[in-house]
Amino acid sequence: MAIYAIRYNYSPDTDLIARTRPVHREYLRSLFDQGALLASGPLGSDGALLIVRADDATEALSLVDADPFNEVGVIVEREALEWTQVYGPWA
Numbered sequence: 001m002a003i004y005a006i007r008y009n010y011s012p013d014t015d016l017i018a019r020t021r022p023v024h025r026e027y028l029r030s031l032f033d034q035g036a037l038l039a040s041g042p043l044g045s046d047g048a049l050l051i052v053r054a055d056d057a058t059e060a061l062s063l064v065d066a067d068p069f070n071e072v073g074v075i076v077e078r079e080a081l082e083w084t085q086v087y088g089p090w091a
Contacts, residue, residue, distance in 0.1 A: 002082050003038065003090055004060035006050040008069070009077040014045075016074055023068040036063050038090055051090075057082065 010017060031037035031052070040050040054060035060080040069075050085091045 001053045001055055003085060004052050004054050004057060004080045005083045006052060006060055006064060006078060006080045007043070008048040008050070008075045010046050010048070010069075011074050011076050012046075013074070016072060017069075020068050020072050020074055024074075027067050031063060051083070052080075054080075 028037055028040050036052055038051040042048050052060050052063055057080040
């Protein structure tokens with residue numbers, strides 16, 4: 001398995017983001033509890049970065065297909081990039 005960095009770019013609809021954030025975070029917590037999500041957090045106010053374990057980029061993105069932010073249209077763009085960690089807790 002490899003590590004992937006998934007970048008989300010958000011819609012400017014801050015009301016939709018605020019309304020959906022609690023269930024979005026519950027979903028991410030479930031991925032963390034399963035061991036698929038290693039870390040996540042916002043990138044300013046217009047996106048987020050998620051670090052996941054997956055076999056390939058397609059699997060990495062499929063992990064977050066059911067993210068409530070994705071389902072309601074908060075995420076307007078996303079990409080998964082394989083990341084080779086040299087130093088840190090997952091190296």
